[in-house]
Amino acid sequence: MNVAIIGTGYVGLPTGVGLAELGHQVVCIDREQSKIDALQAGKITLYEDGLEELFRKNTKEKRLHFTTSMKDGISNAELVIIAVGTPPHPITKEADMKYIHAAATELAEHLTRYTIIATKSTVPVGTGDDIEILIAKKNPQAEFDVVSLPEFLREGYAVHDFFNPDRIIVGANSDKAKEKIKELYKAFDNEIPMLFVSRRSSETIKYASNAFLAMKIHYINEMANFCEKADANIYEVAQGMGLDSRIGPKFLTPGPGYGGSCFPKDTLAMAYMARQNDVEMSLITATIKGNDNRKKEMAERIVNAVKYIDNPKIAVLGLAFKNGTDDCRESPAIEIVSELVNRKYSVFAYDPKAMKNAETLIGSKITYCQSAYEAVENADVLAILTEWEEFKKLDLNKIASLMKNKTIIDCRNMLDKQKALSLDFNYQGIGI
Numbered sequence: 001m002n003v004a005i006i007g008t009g010y011v012g013l014p015t016g017v018g019l020a021e022l023g024h025q026v027v028c029i030d031r032e033q034s035k036i037d038a039l040q041a042g043k044i045t046l047y048e049d050g051l052e053e054l055f056r057k058n059t060k061e062k063r064l065h066f067t068t069s070m071k072d073g074i075s076n077a078e079l080v081i082i083a084v085g086t087p088p089h090p091i092t093k094e095a096d097m098k099y100i101h102a103a104a105t106e107l108a109e110h111l112t113r114y115t116i117i118a119t120k121s122t123v124p125v126g127t128g129d130d131i132e133i134l135i136a137k138k139n140p141q142a143e144f145d146v147v148s149l150p151e152f153l154r155e156g157y158a159v160h161d162f163f164n165p166d167r168i169i170v171g172a173n174s175d176k177a178k179e180k181i182k183e184l185y186k187a188f189d190n191e192i193p194m195l196f197v198s199r200r201s202s203e204t205i206k207y208a209s210n211a212f213l214a215m216k217i218h219y220i221n222e223m224a225n226f227c228e229k230a231d232a233n234i235y236e237v238a239q240g241m242g243l244d245s246r247i248g249p250k251f252l253t254p255g256p257g258y259g260g261s262c263f264p265k266d267t268l269a270m271a272y273m274a275r276q277n278d279v280e281m282s283l284i285t286a287t288i289k290g291n292d293n294r295k296k297e298m299a300e301r302i303v304n305a306v307k308y309i310d311n312p313k314i315a316v317l318g319l320a321f322k323n324g325t326d327d328c329r330e331s332p333a334i335e336i337v338s339e340l341v342n343r344k345y346s347v348f349a350y351d352p353k354a355m356k357n358a359e360t361l362i363g364s365k366i367t368y369c370q371s372a373y374e375a376v377e378n379a380d381v382l383a384i385l386t387e388w389e390e391f392k393k394l395d396l397n398k399i400a401s402l403m404k405n406k407t408i409i410d411c412r413n414m415l416d417k418q419k420a421l422s423l424d425f426n427y428q429g430i431g432i
């Protein structure tokens with residue numbers, strides 16, 4: 001199938017690469033010239049495990065192309081996937097639709113034959129209807145169907161999740177469109193459940209799922225706080241809970257709060273839609289507030305560890321919002337570090353993948369180090385904020401010899417608590 005994808009970011013690029021790997025002809029369109037220049041020159045623009053290899057293979061085999069031109073990009077497309085951002089509106093916190101509207105307006109004038117327009121972006125309920133009206137107004141001759149095709153991939157596992165999704169949700173109001181989406185995912189036949197629902201249900205499923213997952217994370221974080229006071233162990237508690245098939249074992253790992261480009265904005269957008277529809281969603285509003293407080297609490301733990309030290313040095317390991325990605329958007333680590341910087345602390349940070357992105361957010365207010373050991377040298381406290389596997393393998397003896405004061409605030413429980421205690425560290429994990 002000839003597919004065009006508008007937006008070549010964390011969703012658009014892995015989707016484009018994945019669809020090309022399934023055998024489709026894919027053109028990825030982005031309005032950022034530098035991104036397209038890099039991709040055309042064979043340089044990948046974001047880090048995802050396994051993406052670069054497939055990107056190279058499919059560009060070489062000429063199934064994957066890149067352009068900034070909407071006209072060139074969609075001239076042959078049977079299916080146009082919209083994967084542009086839907087960030088929170090700065091004031092109302094609803095999903096800001098300016099990129100979606102711009103993409104729909106731009107593509108409308110180039111539709112020359114029956115085309116499916118599918119939204120992979122996370123969009124408020126009713127967006128499919130709005131896009132339909134917008135395109136029909138801009139190009140009354142256009143023949144098209146608008147489909148909701150929400151994306152559930154996890155950053156850091158985008159390639160894995162593209163080929164192994166739990167389910168594919170299709171919100172389509174026409175049989176013709178349903179058939180086309182079936183054809184798109186033909187390679188997954190009988191392996192991946194495909195659920196056909198109304199467009200509005202599909203749009204709701206995405207928000208309902210993300211808000212639920214955010215709530216689950218917040219729940220286990222609060223339970224971790226309880227375990228710390230009650231001398232229980234959150235891992236034992238989570239394991240015991242997770243064995244109940246009604247609960248399930250996933251998303252029961254405590255940490256410094258959820259982040260990333262999805263959960264924070266999607267919970268806010270869901271809360272906004274609830275208010276607009278006069279529906280009370282107290283669990284979601286409590287989750288949003290609790291998660292904001294969580295990051296402040298984590299910063300407070302770090303500050304408490306150094307409050308009696310003159311000009312303390314704080315070492316931070318991890319800046320990405322989670323492991324496996326270089327994405328720092330809404331990263332708890334960035335918010336915690338920013339709080340420390342606002343309070344004038346000296347921060348020395350290291351992240352295996354996300355330093356460049358972190359620098360665009362925090363600038364030169366902190367020192368970026370080339371390794372974990374460089375960051376901890378002469379530090380008074382070490383805070384671990386992202387769950388990179390390599391942090392688990394750190395040599396605690398070496399850290400003990402490098403640090404000035406031996407305090408560890410391990411917000412991801414990466415290090416061995418017993419070993420840290422045996423080396424006379426003041427070690428604080430989460431819920432343990």
Ligand code: NAD
Pocket residue numbers: 006007008009010011012029030031032035083084085086099102103106120121122123151152153154155261262
């Ligand atoms: P992103 O910011 O990484 O990428 C968006 C891209 O769209 C950018 O490269 C931007 O230049 C481009 N763009 C914007 N307007 C354009 C236009 N008119 N024409 C061409 N290109 C345009 O965003 P993302 O993280 O990929 O997220 C995209 C959508 O997918 C969002 O709605 C998000 O909520 C949703 N989503 C994201 C994830 C995730 O893990 N990141 C997961 C599921 C769903």
